[in-house]
Amino acid sequence: MKQLLILSGKGGTGKTTIAGAFIKLAESRAYADCDVDAPNLHLIRPHASPARRSDYYGMRKAVINEDSCKSCGFCRQNCCFEAINESNGKYVVDAYACEGCGVCEAVCPIGAVSLQPTVAGELMLYKEDGVFSTARLKMGSGTSGKLVTEVKKQLKQEAIDADLAVIDGSPGIGCPVIASLSGVDMVLIVAEPSLSGLSDMERIIKTAEKFKMKIGVCVNKYDTNKELARKIETFCQERELPFVGKIPFDNAAIKAINRGQSIVDVDCPAGRAATKVFYKTLLIMNS
């Protein structure tokens, strides 16, 4: 199974919109949403039957047993994450700040602190015509990189016979993005023609290059700033990065999305442009 990952460095450039179109065009039988912080792909991939859900356990977190705690304060003194609060001699762990390092457990002289498993999110698997693996990180949880790894593992296990997997990535360049990069065959970077978009694109390209990825770049909403769109194209030429096309801003696309459709479900300029981008991307991925 070949894996195509869609990234952008930044949210709002149209990763999910393009992923939705690609899934449709490829009649893909395997796809995943790795934006576990704010997954959106399911909104345009309606499913008739409910998902198979399973809890995702993140890092264990410290819990102080109130009854045995003697309030010596060793745990608080040694915590590097300021995760233990004291009020009126009572010590409580702030689960959001706790990173599960276990120092408090180890320093507690009477064994009143222990690390306990916590549910940090939920994995979801839809199995109908194809396999759709997605997840949602519980509000306020960390370790999104590990959950991304689980989403991809679930996809691989369940869709062994699929030819192409389309993976919607998460924004940024940090741990969830790095986790989503592992094992993919190509990264399509969706850039936005703005100064911020340009800066984010350069950072994501550097990140993908650091992991020696095959890269393609497209510009979404190119006509909102044609000059910067050209700049992106020139940037790609200079760096010898394959430029796979540009997609116009299109009201019809917004309407399709709001109806829960992909932009290639309706005949519109954005959909037609996305189709060209898709075939060009496939050519590069398979070359």
Place this chain on the structure above:
Amino acid sequence: MKIAVLSGKGGTGKTLVSVNLAAAAEAAVYIDCDVEEPNGHLFLKPQDIKNEGVAVKLPHADPKLCTGCRTCVDFCKFNALAYIKDRLIVFSEVCHSCGGCLLFCPQKAISEKEREIGLIQSGISGNVRVVSGMMNIGEASGVPVIKKLLRDSRKENKDVFIDCPPGSACMVMESIKDADYCLLVAEPTIFGVHNLEMVYELVRLFQKPFGVVLNKCLEEENPAEDFCLQNQITILGKIPFDLKLGTMNSNGQIASRKHPKYKDLFLNLLETVRKEARHETASDT
């Protein structure tokens, strides 16, 4: 007053709202906590830039003292340590700098060394002090950069606008922890509503007073507005979808500095936010 601007997702207009509010205020501090993709400085173009590195502490074993007992390796919950061929290896990217290895080494063989993971860049842009956190490429977590950004800002007595990272995970939590008020930016699509729901859940979990700014508003239906009305969420203002504003923004210009119409829009929004925040904090106490 510390105001955190968040949206659940990138591209909704967090940076647009925070830089324009900061520019509209008489004197303000703008802090870019989107350390993976900081953009505020592209708009504010600060001068007199000062750079300061952000480092985390990494363990380092003195080979003369280390006996290879592996106490540290067994303790480390992040698998950041290994003892291979008579030597302690540190996997720096996964180390959380908890200090456990140092604390529990029976030989006192471990000391800490600093490793730079990013930098903080500060400068001045007219009425605004601009502070941006920038995580180095290839690093897994920017949380230490955000922690330092916000620790330094605790002593500010001007209005502080915190431009948050997207999402609702650890980096966002870190960014809103100290905020007095949260400003949620939402766009009128079903993606927008879904992301708004997530940050709405987050600010309620942290019991922060908050309100919503609707961005890119069109004449047509607005699912984000419907969501606010259904859930009785305060709508602080609406920013119209407007090609001129979009172009200024994509070229890195600050609309409230360029155009009186937008100056008014953001000044009004700022007043509403201040009023709401004062009201909310007063009713809290």
